[in-house]
Structure formats: structure tokens, C-alpha cells
Amino acid sequence: xxxxxxxxxxxVTLTIRLLMHGKEVGSIIGKKGETVxxxxxxxxxxxxxxxGNCPERIVTITGPTDAIFKAFAMIAYKFEEDIINSMSNxxxxxxxxxxxxxxxxxxxxxxxxxxxxxxxKEIRESTGAQVQVAGDMLPNSTERAVTISGTPDAxxxxxxxxxxxxxxxxxxxxTIPYRPKPASTPVIFAGGQAYTIQGQYxxxxxxxxxxxxxxxxxxPFTPLGQTTPAFPGEKLPLHSSEExxxxxxxxxxxxxxxxxxxxxxxxxxxxxxxxxxxxxxxxNEIRQMSGAQIKIANATEGSSERQITITGTPANISxxxxxxxxxxxxxxxxxxxx
Numbered sequence: 001x002x003x004x005x006x007x008x009x010x011x012v013t014l015t016i017r018l019l020m021h022g023k024e025v026g027s028i029i030g031k032k033g034e035t036v037x038x039x040x041x042x043x044x045x046x047x048x049x050x051x052g053n054c055p056e057r058i059v060t061i062t063g064p065t066d067a068i069f070k071a072f073a074m075i076a077y078k079f080e081e082d083i084i085n086s087m088s089n090x091x092x093x094x095x096x097x098x099x100x101x102x103x104x105x106x107x108x109x110x111x112x113x114x115x116x117x118x119x120x121k122e123i124r125e126s127t128g129a130q131v132q133v134a135g136d137m138l139p140n141s142t143e144r145a146v147t148i149s150g151t152p153d154a155x156x157x158x159x160x161x162x163x164x165x166x167x168x169x170x171x172x173x174x175t176i177p178y179r180p181k182p183a184s185t186p187v188i189f190a191g192g193q194a195y196t197i198q199g200q201y202x203x204x205x206x207x208x209x210x211x212x213x214x215x216x217x218x219x220p221f222t223p224l225g226q227t228t229p230a231f232p233g234e235k236l237p238l239h240s241s242e243e244x245x246x247x248x249x250x251x252x253x254x255x256x257x258x259x260x261x262x263x264x265x266x267x268x269x270x271x272x273x274x275x276x277x278x279x280x281x282x283x284n285e286i287r288q289m290s291g292a293q294i295k296i297a298n299a300t301e302g303s304s305e306r307q308i309t310i311t312g313t314p315a316n317i318s319x320x321x322x323x324x325x326x327x328x329x330x331x332x333x334x335x336x337x338x
Contacts, residue, residue: 014068017103018059025057027082043070056180072159076152099149103178106144109133111169129158139329141178181329263317266305275327290320
């Protein structure tokens with residue numbers, strides 16, 4: 001939440017993030033982007049939609065609070081229109097509520113829930129909207145999903161109250177924003193750049209590259225060579241995962257045997273099983289694919305987390321981390337959780 005508090009109460013600049021499914025995003029964008037263009041113009045808010053071929057997308061709405069409420073109203077009414085249209089083709093008689101999912105820094109969720117659930121109860125009662133705060137954080141982030149459902153008017157009132165709470169209690173510490181994962185697109189790291197494999201091409205992926213470079217900066221040696229003769233153009237034909245592995249080796253800009261390093265992760269106990277797999281099948285698969293050594297510490301009494309130590313070249317470690325995260329994400333989404 002970026003807030004520039006001005007005179008006159010609530011008229012401040014805010015950023016609100018929404019999590020939407022592809023179909024919902026399509027409805028907001030409209031044909032040739034006409035719907036979102038109209039929403040931007042009429043509300044005066046900045047509306048950005050995250051890129052990527054992900055099943056989920058993040059819609060970021062930024063602007064003065066009154067512009068945000070206008071944008072929210074337009075989104076809520078658009079979703080209601082979609083529900084009415086879909087009902088005209090079905091036999092359903094009761095109209096389902098409009099549902100929006102906000103993405104909120106976990107450090108602000110306590111204020112939103114209130115002592116013993118008092119605040120959230122007050123918001124539900126005064127607006128008539130249903131409000132649910134997810135118990136768990138979204139994968140690889142420090143944010144939680146807050147689901148609001150009801151009539152468009154109830155949703156708008158509810159968003160206003162949530163904005164007030166967020167302005168009164170700004171997030172504590174750094175927030176790691178939730179980034180939806182692509183629909184299992186393989187990623188390779190080469191020469192300090194991240195590439196997603198789409199069909200036969202390796203597409204440079206700036207977001208992942210930034211993450212990769214950040215990960216590199218936390219380790220005691222220099223990042224992989226930044227210049228990559230192996231990637232002269234934007235697209236590069238790739239034929240097999242073996243070739244991807246070779247590329248990682250060849251274009252790292254280092255000697256054939258770059259120095260090994262170690263990276264540690266902590267994973268909640270209840271998710272460790274999905275990484276190990278039955279009789280260790282998954283962890284062995286991750287070891288083979290990444291070429292890294294992976295050790296999982298024994299459970300320590302009283303701790304809800306397990307330590308994972310990954311040893312190998314920077315490229316091996318990055319790949320192992322990616323594969324572990326992919327396992328966690330598929331496990332979390334597979335369980336029907338957000």
C-alpha cells in the first residue's frame with residue numbers, strides 16, 4: 001500500500017491488488033482492450049494487469065481513493081453482468097454473488113480481522129458482504145488472499161472499509177508480493193538470464209531474471225557472466241531439455257566447473273512430503289534434473305519447519321529451487337487452496 005496522506009481525510013493514493021482467473025481478466029480487458037480502457041478513463045485509476053500465460057493474474061489498481069472505488073464499482077458491476085449473462089443460458093434460479101479476491105500483505109491481516117475477529121465481523125455486518133481472510137500465505141510470498149462476495153454495492157462498501165483499515169495500519173517490514181506461477185512452463189537459467197521455454201523457443205523472462213540475479217547476490221561469489229553469446233537474438237530454437245541443460249552449462253560465462261555453493265531453504269513440515277515424494281521419488285527426480293545435491297534435515301522437536309540444503313553451481317541451485325517451488329505450488333493449488 002503506497003499511501004500519500006493528504007489533508008481532507010481519505011483522499012490518498014492507494015494501491016490495491018486483485019487476484020483473478022484468466023476468464024475474469026478477459027472480461028475486464030474486453031474486446032481489443034476496450035473495457036479496461038473505458039474503466040481507466042472513467043475512474044481515473046491506473047489499472048495494470050500482470051503479464052504471462054498464467055491461470056491466475058494480478059490486477060493492480062492505483063490512484064486516489066475515490067478513483068479506486070470507481071474502478072472497483074465498474075469491475076463489480078461488470079462481473080455481475082457476466083453472472084446475469086451466464087444465467088440466461090442455464091437453469092439456475094438463484095443468482096450467485098459477485099466475488100473478488102484481494103491480495104493483502106499478511107502483516108495487515110491482523111488489523112483487518114481485529115481482536116477476536118471483531119473488525120471483520122463489523123465489516124460483514126455493516127456492508128452485508130461476506131469477507132474471508134485466507135489462513136495461509138500465497139505461495140512464495142508474504143501476502144494473503146482476502147475474498148469478498150456479495151452484491152456489487154456491498155462489495156464497494158466493503159472495499160472502502162478495508163481501505164480505511166489498511167491506511168490506519170500500514171504493512172510492517174518488507175512485503176514479498178505474490179506472483180502467480182505460469183501453467184508449468186519450464187524455466188532455464190543461462191548467463192544470468194532466465195528463459196521460459198515456449199514450444200521450441202527460449203523466451204527471455206525479465207522478472208525471473210531479476211529474481212535469479214537477486215538470488216545470486218545473496219551468495220558469496222559473482223553472478224553468472226552477464227554477456228551471453230549463445231543468445232544473440234530474442235528467440236532461440238531449443239529441441240530438448242538436454243539441450244537446455246547443456247545451454248546452462250555452456251553459456252554460464254564461467255569455467256566448466258564453477259565453484260560450488262550452498263543455499264538453504266526452510267519448508268513447512270506439512271509440505272515436505274510433496275517434495276520428497278513416495279520413497280523419495282520426487283526429491284531424486286529434482287536432484288537428477290537440477291544436478292544439485294539436496295539434503296533435507298531431520299525434523300527437530302517443536303519446530304514446524306524443515307531445513308533443506310542445496311549444494312551445486314549457481315545454475316544447479318537456481319534450477320533446484322525452481323523445481324522445489326513448482327512442486328510446492330502444484331501441491332498447494334492441487335489441494336484446492338488459493
